[in-house]
Amino acid sequence: MKDVELKMLERAKALLESGEVARVIGWKKGEFIYDPAPASFETVDELKDFVYNWFCGANLSKYLIQASKKEGKTAVFLKPCDTYSFNQLVKEHRVKRENIHVIAVECLGKFDVAKIKAQGVSSIVDVEVQNKEVKVKSFGGETVLNKPEILLTKCETCQKTHQVKDEEIILHDRPERDVNRFAEVEKLEAMTPDERFAFWREQLQKCIRCNACRNVCPACSCVKCVFDNPASGIAAKANDDKFEEQLFHIIRAFHVAGRCTDCGECSRVCPQNIPLHLLNRKFIKDIDGLYGEYQAGETDEGKTPLTSYTENDIEPTDAVNGEAK
Amino acid sequence: MQRIGVFICWCGSNIAATVDVKKVAETIKNEPGVVYSENYQYMCSENGQQLIKQAIKEHNLTGIVVGACSPRMHEATFRKAAEEAGLNPYMVEIANIREHCSWIHKDMDEATEKAVILVRTAIAKVKLNAPLQAGESPVIKRALVIGGGIAGIQAALDIADAGFEVDIVEKNATIGGRMAQLDKTFPTLDCSACILTPKMVDCAQHEKIDILSYSEVEEVKGFVGNFNVKIRRKARYVDETKCTGCKICMEKCPSKKGLNTFNMGLNPRPAIHIPFAQAIPNVAVIDPEQCIKLKTGKCGICQKFCGVGAIDYEQKDTFIDREYGAIVVATGFKPIALDNFNEYGYSDNKDVITSLELERLMNAAGPTDGVLLRPSDGKHPKVITFIQCVGSRDTSGCGKPYCSKICCMYTAKHAMLIREKYPDTEVHVFYIDVRTPGKNYDEFYRRAVEQYGVDYIKGMVGKVYNENGKLMVQGSNLIDNEQITIESDLVVLATAIEPEPSVRKVATLLTASIDTNNFLTESHAKLRPVESPTAGVYLAGVCQGPKDIPETVSQASACAAKVIGLLAKDKLKTNPCVAMADENMCNGCSQCANVCAYGAITYVEKEFRLGGGKTEVRRVASVNPAVCQGCGACTVTCPSGAMDLKGFSSKQIMSEVEAICKM
Numbered sequence: 001m002k003d004v005e006l007k008m009l010e011r012a013k014a015l016l017e018s019g020e021v022a023r024v025i026g027w028k029k030g031e032f033i034y035d036p037a038p039a040s041f042e043t044v045d046e047l048k049d050f051v052y053n054w055f056c057g058a059n060l061s062k063y064l065i066q067a068s069k070k071e072g073k074t075a076v077f078l079k080p081c082d083t084y085s086f087n088q089l090v091k092e093h094r095v096k097r098e099n100i101h102v103i104a105v106e107c108l109g110k111f112d113v114a115k116i117k118a119q120g121v122s123s124i125v126d127v128e129v130q131n132k133e134v135k136v137k138s139f140g141g142e143t144v145l146n147k148p149e150i151l152l153t154k155c156e157t158c159q160k161t162h163q164v165k166d167e168e169i170i171l172h173d174r175p176e177r178d179v180n181r182f183a184e185v186e187k188l189e190a191m192t193p194d195e196r197f198a199f200w201r202e203q204l205q206k207c208i209r210c211n212a213c214r215n216v217c218p219a220c221s222c223v224k225c226v227f228d229n230p231a232s233g234i235a236a237k238a239n240d241d242k243f244e245e246q247l248f249h250i251i252r253a254f255h256v257a258g259r260c261t262d263c264g265e266c267s268r269v270c271p272q273n274i275p276l277h278l279l280n281r282k283f284i285k286d287i288d289g290l291y292g293e294y295q296a297g298e299t300d301e302g303k304t305p306l307t308s309y310t311e312n313d314i315e316p317t318d319a320v321n322g323e324a325k
Numbered sequence: 326m327q328r329i330g331v332f333i334c335w336c337g338s339n340i341a342a343t344v345d346v347k348k349v350a351e352t353i354k355n356e357p358g359v360v361y362s363e364n365y366q367y368m369c370s371e372n373g374q375q376l377i378k379q380a381i382k383e384h385n386l387t388g389i390v391v392g393a394c395s396p397r398m399h400e401a402t403f404r405k406a407a408e409e410a411g412l413n414p415y416m417v418e419i420a421n422i423r424e425h426c427s428w429i430h431k432d433m434d435e436a437t438e439k440a441v442i443l444v445r446t447a448i449a450k451v452k453l454n455a456p457l458q459a460g461e462s463p464v465i466k467r468a469l470v471i472g473g474g475i476a477g478i479q480a481a482l483d484i485a486d487a488g489f490e491v492d493i494v495e496k497n498a499t500i501g502g503r504m505a506q507l508d509k510t511f512p513t514l515d516c517s518a519c520i521l522t523p524k525m526v527d528c529a530q531h532e533k534i535d536i537l538s539y540s541e542v543e544e545v546k547g548f549v550g551n552f553n554v555k556i557r558r559k560a561r562y563v564d565e566t567k568c569t570g571c572k573i574c575m576e577k578c579p580s581k582k583g584l585n586t587f588n589m590g591l592n593p594r595p596a597i598h599i600p601f602a603q604a605i606p607n608v609a610v611i612d613p614e615q616c617i618k619l620k621t622g623k624c625g626i627c628q629k630f631c632g633v634g635a636i637d638y639e640q641k642d643t644f645i646d647r648e649y650g651a652i653v654v655a656t657g658f659k660p661i662a663l664d665n666f667n668e669y670g671y672s673d674n675k676d677v678i679t680s681l682e683l684e685r686l687m688n689a690a691g692p693t694d695g696v697l698l699r700p701s702d703g704k705h706p707k708v709i710t711f712i713q714c715v716g717s718r719d720t721s722g723c724g725k726p727y728c729s730k731i732c733c734m735y736t737a738k739h740a741m742l743i744r745e746k747y748p749d750t751e752v753h754v755f756y757i758d759v760r761t762p763g764k765n766y767d768e769f770y771r772r773a774v775e776q777y778g779v780d781y782i783k784g785m786v787g788k789v790y791n792e793n794g795k796l797m798v799q800g801s802n803l804i805d806n807e808q809i810t811i812e813s814d815l816v817v818l819a820t821a822i823e824p825e826p827s828v829r830k831v832a833t834l835l836t837a838s839i840d841t842n843n844f845l846t847e848s849h850a851k852l853r854p855v856e857s858p859t860a861g862v863y864l865a866g867v868c869q870g871p872k873d874i875p876e877t878v879s880q881a882s883a884c885a886a887k888v889i890g891l892l893a894k895d896k897l898k899t900n901p902c903v904a905m906a907d908e909n910m911c912n913g914c915s916q917c918a919n920v921c922a923y924g925a926i927t928y929v930e931k932e933f934r935l936g937g938g939k940t941e942v943r944r945v946a947s948v949n950p951a952v953c954q955g956c957g958a959c960t961v962t963c964p965s966g967a968m969d970l971k972g973f974s975s976k977q978i979m980s981e982v983e984a985i986c987k988m
C-alpha cells in the first residue's frame with residue numbers, strides 16, 4: 001500500500017508542478033488512520049496531507065461534477081469501482097470528460113472501521129496486510145484479524161476492474177475473485193411478500209433522513225433533487241408516516257435503476273446501517289434477468305436497457321410473470 | 326376563482342341504463358368549484374352541444390367536464406363546442422363513464438358511485454388545466470407506401486393520380502405481391518396477371534411514382550406531415566439502371582438449383598434471376614446464398630455474358646433518406662407454416678399441397694405450364710380432395726382463431742376450374758361452414774356445387790396418410806353422420822393466412838399498434854377502418870385483417886383518399902399537449918432524449934445565473950413542440966422532474982389519483 005501511495009503522491013506532485021492540472025482530487029489524512037477524507041489539493045504544499053490507505057473507501061467520482069466546471073484540468077484518483085461511476089457521469093453529461101485527468105489506482109478492498117471495532121479492537125494506529133491476514137496495531141497491542149471479515153460491505157463482493165481507457169494506471173495484480181453479489185438479494189427474493197415487507201419496514205424505519213445516501217450517490221446528481229423540490233409533490237414523502245418514509249428510498253432506487261453502478265456508497269455512508277445497496281442490486285439483478293447482463297458504467301457511451309427499445313425486448317406481461325429470456 | 330361546469334351524458338341508454346345520471350349530476354353540484362351540473366340524453370347532439378355552449382356563456386365557466394363516452398370518440402366535438410362558446414378548447418376534460426363505467430358494470434349503485442368518482446377525478450384535473458394554443462406544422466407533399474402488392478399498387482396509383490409524389494418500398498425484387506402468384510380471381514375468373522400487370526406497368530410509368538424494389542424501411546422519425554424515413558436499398562448485385570431484363574444471365578448461370586420462391590419452391594431457378602416474366606422492375610437479382618461467385622469468389626459467368634455490364638458483385642446495401650407527409654402500410658400476408666398440422670401429412674407427402682401452391686400448378690407461367698400435374702410423379706390427379714380451414718378458426722392454439730376469409734371462395738374456384746378443365750376428375754371439399762357473403766359470391770359457390778358437381782362434405786379431416794401410393798383422407802361426414810376415407814391423388818390444404826412477419830418491424834418503426842394476431846390495429850373498427858391510431862399512418866390490405874382482392878382494392882383507395890386529404894393541406898394543427906423542460910431543473914443527462922421515439926429532444930448550452938454575479942453554462946434539454954407527440958415517455962424517465970407534459974402534467978395526474986383515493 002505504501003508504495004502505491006508513494007507513486008500516487010509523485011504523480012500528483014508532478015501534475016501540479018508542471019501545471020498540467022489545476023487540482024488533484026484524492027484523500028486527505030484525518031485525525032486517525034481510519035478517517036481519511038476526500039480532498040482537493042491545489043498546491044504541492046497541500047499534498048503533505050495526502051494519504052492513500054486501507055480506509056480510503058470513498059468514491060471520488062461525484063466530486064468531478066463541480067471540479068470539471070472549474071478552470072484548468074482536474075486530476076483524480078479512481079479505484080476500479082469508482083471508474084464505473086465516472087463513466088456513468090460522463091455518459092450522462094454530468095462530468096466534462098476533457099477537463100479530467102484520471103489516474104486509476106490499485107485497490108484490494110477497503111476496510112470498515114466499524115467492523116474492526118466490533119471485533120473489540122479500538123484506538124487503531126496502523127494496519128498491516130498479508131494476504132487474508134490483517135495485523136491491526138492499536139494502543140492495546142496487536143490483533144490479527146481475518147481480512148474478509150473487516151472489508152466494507154461494498155468490497156465483499158466486488159469484482160470490478162478498471163474501465164477507464166487511455167489513462168495512466170497505478171496498480172498491481174489483483175487476484176481474481178468468484179463471488180455472487182446477488183446472494184443477499186436471493187435471500188430476500190426467497191422470502192414471502194409479508195416477510196420481505198417486514199424486513200424492509202424494519203430496515204427503513206431506522207432512516208433518519210440525513211440524506212447521506214443521496215448526497216454520496218454518483219447517480220443522484222440532479223441539479224435539483226425532487227426531494228428538495230416542494231413543487232414535485234413528493235418532497236415531504238420522507239417524514240410523513242412510517243409507510244411514506246419507505247418511499248424515499250424506494251423512489252430513489254427507481255430513479256437510479258439502470259444507472260446505478262453498484263458502487264455501494266449508499267450503504268457505506270448510512271449512519272443507521274441500512275443495507276440500501278440491496279434495493280439497487282435487486283434492480284440490477286432484474287435488469288440482468290430481463291434484458292441480459294448489463295453493467296452500468298462499463299463504458300461512457302451507448303444505450304441502456306431501460307431507456308432503449310429493441311424488438312427483442314421482453315413483453316411486459318412476461319416480465320411480470322418472471323419469464324426472463 | 327374557478328367556475329367549473331359538469332355535463333353528464335346518458336348516451337341514450339348506453340350510460341343511463343347502468344348509471345343513475347341524474348344522481349351523478351346532482352351529487353357533483355356540491356363539489357368545490359362546480360357552479361353548474363346538468364344531465365342530458367345525448368350530449369354530443371346539436372342540442373347537447375348547444376346546452377354546453379349556453380352554460381359556458383351564462384355561467385361564465387372557466388372549465389368544463391363532460392361525463393360521457395371515451396375521449397377518443399367525442400373529445401374533439403366538445404372541445405370545438407367550448408371554443409365556439411369562447412372557452413379555450415383545452416379547458417375541457419372528459420370523464421369516460423361509458424367504456425370505463427357503464428359498459429363494464431351491472432350493478433347501478435356501484436356504477437353510479439364509480440361515475441361520481443370518475444367525474445370528480447376529471448374535475449380535479451380540469452382545475453389544473455391551462456389554456457393551450459395549437460401550433461402549426463407544414464405538410465411534406467409526398468407519400469410512402471410500404472409494400473408493393475395490389476394494396477400498395479392501388480394506393481400509390483390513386484395518390485399519384487391526384488398529383489402527389491409516391492414512393493413504393495417493396496422488400497422483394499419486384500412489385501406485384503401475392504396477387505401476382507394467383508392464377509384466376511373469383512368471382513369472375515379473370516386471369517390474375519392480366520388484371521394486375523397493367524397496374525404494375527402503370528406504376529412503373531407514372532411520373533409521380535418511384536418504385537424502390539428490394540428495399541426495406543429501416544428507420545422512421547418525425548410525425549404526421551413530417552416523417553423522416555431511412556430506406557435500405559438491399560444489394561441486388563445488378564445495376565438497376567443498366568439491366569435490360571434480357572435474361573441471358575439466367576440462361577448462363579451454372580447455379581440453377583435454387584428454389585423458385587415465386588412458384589412456391591415447386592421448381593428450381595438460377596442464382597441470378599428475374600422473379601417472373603412480368604416483373605417490375607424487369608431487372609435481375611442475385612441470391613447471395615446461391616451464387617457461386619459471391620460464395621466462393623470463382624465463377625463470374627453472368628458478368629462475362631451481360632452485354633451492358635450490369636453485374637456488380639461488389640454492390641453493397643445503400644441507404645437513402647426521404648421525407649414524407651403520410652405513410653400507407655400494405656405489407657400483406659403469407660400462408661401460415663404447417664408445422665403444427667402433421668395430421669395432414671404436408672411435410673411427408675409431396676402430393677399434399679397448399680392452395681397457393683395449387684395456384685402455381687394451375688398457372689400457365691407456373692412450373693407445369695398450367696397443366697395440372699401432381700408434384701410426386703408428374704401424373705394427372707384423378708381424385709382431388711380439398712381441406713378447408715387448415716389453421717383457420719382454430720382455437721386449439723395450433724393455428725389462428727380467426728377466419729381467413731378468402732379460402733371458401735378460392736377453394737370453390739379451384740374446384741370449379743379443375744372440373745371445367747379436367748371433367749374426368751373427382752373433386753371433394755371438406756368444410757366446416759361455407760362462408761360466401763359478397764356480391765355474386767354465393768352464386769359462384771352454388772355454381773361449383775350445382776353446375777360443376779363438386780362434392781362438398783361438411784366435416785373435418787382427422788388425418789391424411791399414405792397407403793400404397795394413395796393419399797387416404799380420413800374424415801367425418803357430419804350430414805350423413807359417418808366416418809369416411811377418400812382415396813385421393815392430390816390433397817389441397819386451404820391454409821390460413823397471417824400477416825407478413827415483417828409487419829412487426831414496420832409497426833415498431835411507426836409506433837403503430839398490432840393485435841395478438843399481428844394484424845395492424847385500425848383507429849376505429851367501424852368509423853376509422855383505414856387509419857392507424859398513429860396519425861398520418863394508414864392501413865391497406867391483409868396487414869389490417871383478412872380480406873380478398875376487391876376489399877383490398879377498396880381499402881387501398883380509401884387509404885389514398887385519406888392520404889390525398891392530408892397532403893392537400895398546407896399546414897396541420899399540432900397538438901399543444903407536448904412536453905416541456907424546466908431548464909432550471911434539467912441535468913442534461915440525456916435520458917429523455919434516449920427514450921424519445923420521435924427525436925423531439927435536443928440539447929442546448931445555456932448560461933444560468935447562480936447569484937452573486939456568478940453564472941454557469943449548463944447543458945439542458947429543449948423540446949421541439951412540432952415534433953413532440955405528447956406520449957409522456959420523457960416525463961416519467963426524467964429523474965429530477967424537469968420534464969413535464971402540457972395538459973397532462975405530473976401535478977394533474979397526481980391530483981387525479983388523489984381524487985380517486987380520497988373516497
